[in-house]
Amino acid sequence: MITFHFLDWFWVVVYLLLMIGTGVLFHRLGKRSEADFFIAGRGLPWWLPASSVYATHTATDTPIWITGIIYRYGLPGIWYTFFFAWGAISAFVTTRIFRRSLAYTQAEWNTQRFDGLGAEMLRGWISGWQIFMNMFILGWVGMAMGKICHLLFGWDPLIGLLLFSSLCAIYVFAAGYWGVVMADFQQGIIAFAVILIVSFWGIAAAGGPSGIVSSLHEMGEGWRLNPFAFSGWFTGEFPIAWFLTMMFIAVLGGFGMGTSIDWYIEAQRIQSAKSVRDASYSIWWGLALGIFRNAVWAIAILAFFVLYPGIENPAEYELGWFRLGFELLPVGMVGFFFASILAIHISTISSHLNLGAVYATRDIYHHYVNPKASDQQLVRVGRITTVVILIGSFIYGSMMEEITQWLIFALWLMAAGVWLPNILQVIWWRFNAWGYLSAWIANLGLSWLVVWILPAFGLIPELQDYQQFWLLMILGATIYIPVTFLTKPEPMNHLVKYYVMCRPIGWWGPVKREAQKSGLLDDYPPTTTGTGDAK
Amino acid sequence: MKFIKRNWDAHEADAWTKEDWIVIVLSPVIYFLLMVGFLLSLLLFWQGFVIVGVCIFLIWLMHWIINPKLKAISRDYEKKQKEYIKQLERSVRWEE
Numbered sequence: 001m002i003t004f005h006f007l008d009w010f011w012v013v014v015y016l017l018l019m020i021g022t023g024v025l026f027h028r029l030g031k032r033s034e035a036d037f038f039i040a041g042r043g044l045p046w047w048l049p050a051s052s053v054y055a056t057h058t059a060t061d062t063p064i065w066i067t068g069i070i071y072r073y074g075l076p077g078i079w080y081t082f083f084f085a086w087g088a089i090s091a092f093v094t095t096r097i098f099r100r101s102l103a104y105t106q107a108e109w110n111t112q113r114f115d116g117l118g119a120e121m122l123r124g125w126i127s128g129w130q131i132f133m134n135m136f137i138l139g140w141v142g143m144a145m146g147k148i149c150h151l152l153f154g155w156d157p158l159i160g161l162l163l164f165s166s167l168c169a170i171y172v173f174a175a176g177y178w179g180v181v182m183a184d185f186q187q188g189i190i191a192f193a194v195i196l197i198v199s200f201w202g203i204a205a206a207g208g209p210s211g212i213v214s215s216l217h218e219m220g221e222g223w224r225l226n227p228f229a230f231s232g233w234f235t236g237e238f239p240i241a242w243f244l245t246m247m248f249i250a251v252l253g254g255f256g257m258g259t260s261i262d263w264y265i266e267a268q269r270i271q272s273a274k275s276v277r278d279a280s281y282s283i284w285w286g287l288a289l290g291i292f293r294n295a296v297w298a299i300a301i302l303a304f305f306v307l308y309p310g311i312e313n314p315a316e317y318e319l320g321w322f323r324l325g326f327e328l329l330p331v332g333m334v335g336f337f338f339a340s341i342l343a344i345h346i347s348t349i350s351s352h353l354n355l356g357a358v359y360a361t362r363d364i365y366h367h368y369v370n371p372k373a374s375d376q377q378l379v380r381v382g383r384i385t386t387v388v389i390l391i392g393s394f395i396y397g398s399m400m401e402e403i404t405q406w407l408i409f410a411l412w413l414m415a416a417g418v419w420l421p422n423i424l425q426v427i428w429w430r431f432n433a434w435g436y437l438s439a440w441i442a443n444l445g446l447s448w449l450v451v452w453i454l455p456a457f458g459l460i461p462e463l464q465d466y467q468q469f470w471l472l473m474i475l476g477a478t479i480y481i482p483v484t485f486l487t488k489p490e491p492m493n494h495l496v497k498y499y500v501m502c503r504p505i506g507w508w509g510p511v512k513r514e515a516q517k518s519g520l521l522d523d524y525p526p527t528t529t530g531t532g533d534a535k
Numbered sequence: 536m537k538f539i540k541r542n543w544d545a546h547e548a549d550a551w552t553k554e555d556w557i558v559i560v561l562s563p564v565i566y567f568l569l570m571v572g573f574l575l576s577l578l579l580f581w582q583g584f585v586i587v588g589v590c591i592f593l594i595w596l597m598h599w600i601i602n603p604k605l606k607a608i609s610r611d612y613e614k615k616q617k618e619y620i621k622q623l624e625r626s627v628r629w630e631e
Contacts, residue, residue, distance in 0.1 A: 075574060082570065088563035092555060092601060100612060102623050111626070209579040227574055251563045275609035277602075284562070291566060295573030362627070371628040501619055505551050 008335025023171025030175035037176035053286025074224025089254025118433025127363035134356030139396030194340035199300035202324035206303035256423035417443025427506025435484030545611030
């Protein structure tokens, strides 16, 4: 526990007033329409959604997680954080396609790409799953804040969860996405500054960069400085096969939509950008900033390792970066540090509150319950669902200890077996809603078999996670590829409409030719320069 | 004709061309090098500064290649956007 002085509380109160004030300032913009409440009227310059991408993905649990892997594995652990490299390709491929679709959500995009009952089933499933996921993430991140407050002030963890999520909900309720993105901008700056200050403070305390290097060598831990210190091709905790699989999933995932759980939140930022170009740059630069942040954290954790080596208990060393701040910063700065942790925390909470609400409002209420709803009604429903999602997050947060293991498994399920279908839906015209739905259903069953049931009966050995990924990808394909070919393609007129609007990359030759025949493409007769329209 | 096209009209820009594919390859390479470059630079290893320097050049190159095309796509698309939004709203309301 630490003691706060007047100056410390001053920083916290000033920050909270600044943040909630943002909601009051922008509530007039937020309440104008559904488009304003959820995507800021599609009018933002690239640097605003970029700062939101960065701020949202800098959560309270992020330094805990990164500290855990760097303290344990040294710099090779940094590749665990490289999953966001999906944005490298996505910024120039799927971001462009999704922004052109104008869909508010991934679920809405599904009904543009696919047609009929299958498409509606997908929309219902994706939106329901996203409402649940956002409540879960809010509970998870909220509980991380609860634990930090417990460490600092001795509060019951539930108090930290309830208090700061509720304060954040005030401006999300008032201004919707306008409040989120404007607050994210200031929160992103504060968080970035404090990550630098605390990390460099910690690095200096460990003797500076050269002091860290020499100390690690003296301790016989010099391997921690090499990001490529792998344990062999297929053996040990960090085989090269794992690294290559990670690169494959992360980088090529950029050709798909939903290959990373982060896609769903970026989709909202993409749609809020004022043009296709702004959308591309917002994703690229927002995620690039995350690379720099992770590198700074990683070196600060090496400093923490030098200062406090040999901690065995993960629960203890995972809070290493926070300890650098609270134990090394002078009086007055500790309050500033805590205010910045609030910034880090609240930017994530606000984004997920609004994201859950857009699926509930746009995809469930507007599309299925009340298609004739006015903008005023939709904004009201947006606000109500914000509160419902907040309450749901409290329930998940309070039972987090019991369900975490199950939910990590559930997340893994989402990643492995549908990774390739998430790409196929973008790049291959013949892939249909039934193929995609069957991939999701097959993945549920296959994941249980591969991860738990077959190893438990000794029918297959216990596999590492990267091996599970390949196996699930191959097994899944044996189901959804036949399903796709045994069911009809989406109606050509529906695909042509989608093609003309979104101009997808990949194998869309028959659809393009049909669009040209119908006179819907400006470049008729067909040009020969295109490289992305193979048969 | 120059290897990299920098003057686009709207119809040309809508197609996926070699400029896109160059950027699709460059962009993840830059992310990868940035990760390594930042780590090594923060430890004051000279290799890190060299890698970050190369990255800055590659970022400039990537934008030089793709920015004119993205501008052309955006310019053209924004003209059509209003009509597309109307279509989308009709679809969410089951009117088409």
